[in-house]
Amino acid sequence: MTDARDRAGIAAMLLAGVVHLISAAIAVGSVWLLIVGPLVPRILGVIGLMVTVLNRPRLGRYRQDTWSLSRAEAPHLYGLADRIAAELAVRPVDLIRVTPYYDTHYGRFGLRRRSVLTIGLALWEVLNPQERVALLAHDFGHDRNGDSRRGLWLHSASATLAHWHSMTRAGEIIPVGSYFLTIIAHVIARVLLFIPNKLTELSLFLLYRLTLRSGQRAEYLADDLAARVASSAATRSMLEALVLGQSVEILFQRQTALHQKGGFRPTLHQESDVDLWQELREHIRSIPATERLRQLRISALRMSAVDTTHPPTHLRIQMMNARRPREAAIVLDAQENAAITAELAPLRTQAAQAVLTAEY
Incomplete structure (x- = not known):
């Protein structure tokens, strides 16, 4: 199995190399046409350069937005993240963002490949302190185990293919009342773009399949590292959440509907925001053990996962159950947890407003 995984990894790297080589060839060829070609080839060169600019590798933008927290604004949260990073021997995070969503994400952006940890507040609020340590440790674990999907070579190739696929997708609908020549041009464009579109679609699928096993293995390894940092019990309960x-x-849909039905009342705005997260925690605590078990079984039957790149969640839990139990290397005590909660207060209000107004 290791040999098969290695071969798939090499094939993925080669496919990404072909994508980068095509991009480079288009750029070099366009410049050559502009320099040595007559008028018509020069026009093609200009078009080629425009295509090159549009298809340039996307490295992601490193920028602070309304969901970002600086180290000065959240010293305890950054302190916890730094302790986890040090335990796993990875670089400290450059920026932490807190959004309303029920997920987390860790990635590197820009030419300097600076790291950004995005914490979904909806998920953070339903976890206990030690489960929060497991959540952060899992994300830092991807940096430790060298997940190839998140590396610059494969990630940029995948983004380029996705952009090619979008650019070569002809419109499905012809506007009513279009001229005959417009209809003919639309049909010709669809015919000419059909093969490039299908080739990029096939390439994207191949890249996904070639990296699927190694990507899922990276998730299991990240779970294992989370257990080492936060304990096996905390990691298992975090996965169950x-x-x-x-x-x-x-719950969010119900509260959004009630908020919109009742109208926007500025005098109650702050209080309503606080109530949302309190109700969320109470709602999760009110789910009986039998219902949690039922949802786990349904998840197993449906092979549910966080997304298509993750292994089914119930298999991740099974792996955690099969491993030797481990104690926590880092413990988030009540005092530090309270300090982090206070640091998140402004963004908790902002996130609740976004949920209640369906603007997220």
Whole structure:
């Protein structure tokens, strides 16, 4: 199996190399046409350069937005993240963002590949302190185990293919009342773009399949590292909380509908925001053990996962159950947890407003 995984990894790297080589060839060829070609080839060169600019590798933008927290604004949260990073021997995070969503994400952006940790407040609020340590440790674990999907070579190739696929997708609908020549041009464009579109679609699928096993292995390794940092019990219960996402979404939809039906009352705005997160925690605590078990079984039957790149959540829990139990290397005590909660207060209000107004 290791040999098969290695071969798939090499094939993925080669496919990404072909994508980068095509991009480079288009750029070099366009410049050559501009320099040595007559008028018509020069026009093609200009078009080629425009295509090159549009298809340039996307490295992601490193920028602070309304969901960002600086180290000065959240010293205890950054302190916890730094302790986890040090325990796993990875670089400290450059920026932490807190959004309303029920997930987390860790990635590197820009030419300097600076790291950004995005914490979904809906998920953070339903976890206990030690489960929060497991959540952060899992994300830092991806940096430790060298997840190839998140590396510059494969990630930029995948983004380029996705952009090619979008650019070569002809419109499906012809506007009513279009001229005959417009209709003919639309049909010709669809015919000419059909093969490039299908080739990029096939390439994207191949890249996904070639990296699927190694990507899922990276998730298991990140879970194992989370257990080492936060304890096996905390990691297992954190994974079990992931299957409750639908319950959280239903609660948010109900509260959004009630808020919109009742109208926007500025005098009660702050109080309503605080109530949302309190109600979320109470709602999760009110789910009986039998219902949690039922949702886990449904998740197993449906092979549910966080997304298509993750292994089914119930298999991740099974792996945690099969491993030797481990104690926590880092403990988030009540005092530090309270300090982090206070630091998140402004963004908790902002996130609740976004949920209640369906603007997230």
